[in-house]
Amino acid sequence: MTITTFLSHQWSSFWRARNANKSMAIQIVLGIFYLLVFLEIAALGIFLPYFLQEKMPGKEPVFLFCSYIIYYFLVGLLFRFQLQELPSLSIQPYLAQNIKRSSMLRFLNVRSLVHIINILPLFVFIPFSVIVILPAYGALATTCFLLSMLAMVLNNHFLNLYIKRKSINSSWWFFGIVIAIALVKGLDYFHILSFEKTSGNIFTGLLHHPWLCVIPASMAVITFFINNNYVKNHLYIEELVSERKLKVNRNYSLLDKYGDIGDIIALDLKLIFRNKRPRSLIILSGIFLLYGLMFYPKYLQTGNYTMLFLFALIITGLFISNYGQFLFAWQSSHFDGLMSYNINMKQYIKAKFYLFLTVCTLQFLLASFYGFMGWRILPIQLAAFLYSIGVNGFVTIYAATFNARYLDLNKSASMNFQGVGAVQWLQSLLISFGPAAIFYVLNKFAGFWPAVLSISALGIAGLIFNEQIIHWLAGQFNLRKHTILQGFREK
Amino acid sequence: MISIKNLQKSYKGIVAVDINSLEINAGEVIGLVGNNGAGKTTFFRLLLDLIRANSGEILSKGKLVTATEDWKHYTAAYIDEGFLIDYLTPEEYFYFIGKLHQLSKADVDDVLQSHQAFFDDAILKKGKYIRDFSKGNQFKIGIAAALLGNPELLILDEPFANLDPTTQLRLIDMIKQLAADKSMCIIVSSHDINHVSEVSSRILLMEKGKIIKDIAGGEAAYEEMVDYFKVK
Structure with a gap:
């Protein structure tokens, strides 16, 4: 041979x-x-x-x-x-x-x-x-x-x-x-x-x-x-193959209080920390937090608030778009099981939303230190944060119901396009440039505050109606559940 | 327990499951036999609403499995590794499944204690994720987790194929006992006609998606199956 x-x-x-x-x-x-x-x-x-x-x-x-x-x-x-x-x-x-x-x-x-x-x-x-x-x-x-x-x-x-x-x-x-x-x-x-x-x-x-x-x-x-x-x-x-370490049982007692939702979130966290590809995505989200150091000063100086807003969206919402584009696909290897365990689908979708909310809030709080560069960063980041969670979070969950491609958790993330389809490309464009365009128009014709407030209002509206939206999303998910399952079974 | 009417599922024109009418009752142990491609696993997935039927309906306790999620409260299944969350340790997985059925950690520990002989010291406190266990041991984990919620309907796909001889015999005893004591309804598929005729109270023989024989389990069923599967 x-x-x-x-x-x-x-x-x-x-x-x-x-x-x-x-x-x-x-x-x-x-x-x-x-x-x-x-x-x-x-x-x-x-x-x-x-x-x-x-x-x-x-x-x-x-x-x-x-x-x-x-x-x-x-x-x-x-x-x-x-x-x-x-x-x-x-x-x-x-x-x-x-x-x-x-x-x-x-x-x-x-x-x-x-x-x-x-x-x-x-x-x-x-x-x-x-x-x-x-x-x-x-x-x-x-x-x-x-x-x-x-x-x-x-x-x-x-x-x-x-x-x-x-x-x-x-x-x-x-x-x-x-x-x-x-x-x-x-x-x-x-x-x-x-x-x-x-x-x-x-x-x-x-x-x-x-x-x-x-x-x-x-x-x-x-x-x-x-x-x-x-x-x-x-x-x-x-x-x-490199040797294994003994694995320990982990229990996130903080999440215990939240019933099924807490358990499903804990499951997602373990998924992230114990598998190569999601882990490197998280590291990436962390690195992107530093983007502000590179881009904020320049746009603050020139007063280009639309660009500031675009980077604020990336900084506060990167986890949502990165993790969310494969929201269900991460679990593709055991999706058969997940769908037959005693889990209510509405709870399942809700848990995904709360995961977004938690991580996104964390990113927002960390990014608030950029306020030292100039006070205008704070309202812009707040608007971006509210929009990320209140609108983009739901859009991402909705888009994920169309993704039925199997994903191998243990392949490395770099240059890995497994599970990426046309929907993902469209989605990532839509959730960042869409709101930036709205911001640009409002900022140009109505001013800084109307732009910030309108974007925030959109996000707050999403948060207020989260129950209804999640209910609708669960319905959408159930419509395509069998297609997703079928796709995930084809490794 | 389960009532099926005119159930049909086909892939690209090839019939996978085609069941006119079937009633399965509490306390029955159903042995599902048939050569590869007979439609056993597809049938199981239909029961769990994991694939959509082309036509017909499955009622579980009188409710459509496609319309409500009520069946999830009392149904448990282990078909393949796709039912295990492989980046968890067995303990974490058991606690997770237990909690979905409102069992505390102590409750789960109690149940696991009773499985000690079944586990044969190969499952608990091993410091490994489920993905690092052998297929047979993964099967043990899957079966034990399925039993945690004290289900009324249990579905196992070829449980004997991956288990060692001792555990196979233990499983036969377990299934018989669960059906007798708790009047659990258990459906197992198997290629081992010897085991399946011993464990089942009723045997369904599938061929090309259809149930062509519906007979009582036991010695006579074994003879009948040997006759059917003999190379002609």
Whole structure:
């Protein structure tokens, strides 16, 4: 069995995944999206030198580039911890077949390399080297420089795999590297020790003495063999997959008071914290809270309240749109059970609404600290919060009753479009740009306060009539219940 | 308990379930047999309102299962892993199901205590999520959870297939006892005609969606089934 057979199986498994989006339109949209990402990254590589010169005039772009390489590799390792999965399980069906261990090993190594995180950096390094380094340093130096970068990527790649295989808990490594980055940047910032300068010196040194590329190359070879040997000696599924910790029973006593609704919310919380994909969505919602730091000051200064409102909507409502677009699909693997347990459907829908309400309130309270930037942020965020929960919450639940695509909770979230359909694209546009458009018109023709108050009023109206709306939503859900169940059963 | 009239379900023109009329009473243990594709699981899903019938109706205690949710109070089922919430520990799952039937933690603990022999020390306090248990043990969890609410109607899809021999025999005793003591109505499907004829008071044989035999359980039923399933 050759490596090409293995890879062709993987190719089939990718394209024949049951839930692969079959609709042509979505394939095209996704294709364009990926293309744009790649083009943007390549453009970054091409325009980087000009950009660097403009930002920091008087400094040599090559040296600057080289001084940031250290961050690239540290941050890259961080991303790898989050994004890269061990491809071990894909060899499970082959283990008992008449196949040599060495060829399985080769397959595992090659398979692991096929990952966006290994490909993207090349889109920066290659254009940069060709445009900037080649004219200044010549072909030999450029080749050796590229070779070293490639070696560093491979080094990072196998180092990450090794750490992931070796350690039960890679989150310690994760935080360790976060601290390392903070330390490197901090020491530099206070002019105590400049790692940036060292990094710059090392990599420009590489350009002057191309033969030095044997050092990174041999580092890559060493990590490759360390990882390779480890896998070779542990070619058993239970040893290749990272070990399990003992799981504890949890009980959210705070939620106990709220009867069935509390129990269903507790179920959702456990779902979020114990499964990879929803967990990373939550982390994302947290990161988006910081959006205000980036965008608020600019729009406060220019008095663009519509943009402020749009970002306030994203900040307060991100959980609703992120978690809500798969509201029922998260539970697709046990939806048969859920629908036959002793749960009243109205209670079920109500629990979803209260989950939104709780998390959204939390996001709103945290975001209120932005009030320090300017008082106008507070009424805008309040309006966005009320609208998110009072209108968008219900719209999201309604839209979710049309989503009957199975979702695997344990696939990682990044670049994962499983379960995404046309409804989700429409929905995310509708719930953010719809209210922003209303705000824009009102703000333009009636003024700031009428806009804030009208948006808030819409949200408050939704909250006042929540009983009636939830009743109606439960009816809508029951209408499509069988379709949803049918869809979720088709894994 | 259950009353079915003109029930029909087909997929793309192929009949999956086609039952003219059927009455199932409290205290009966129904054994549902038939080769793969006979429509057993589809029938179960129809009983639980998990799929919509093309025509006909199912009444549970006189009420349409499609129109109300009242049947959920007294009906419990275990068909496959889709009935388990796999990111919970077994204990968490039992407490959750128990609470839906107004059982306190202590109540649930009591019931679990009585299942100790059935669990055979493989389920509780293992520090694992349900997804990390073997299929047989997942089945045990599913059955135990289904029994928690003290249902009047219990539906089990091929319970013998995934259980070890000891537990299979224990389950047969359990089912007999529940039907006798609590006059629980129990419907089990099985490919094991030996077990099913022993445990059932009534056997329904399905073929291509239709119930072609409706006979009393026991030795005679076993002979009749052997005769039917024999390779011709």
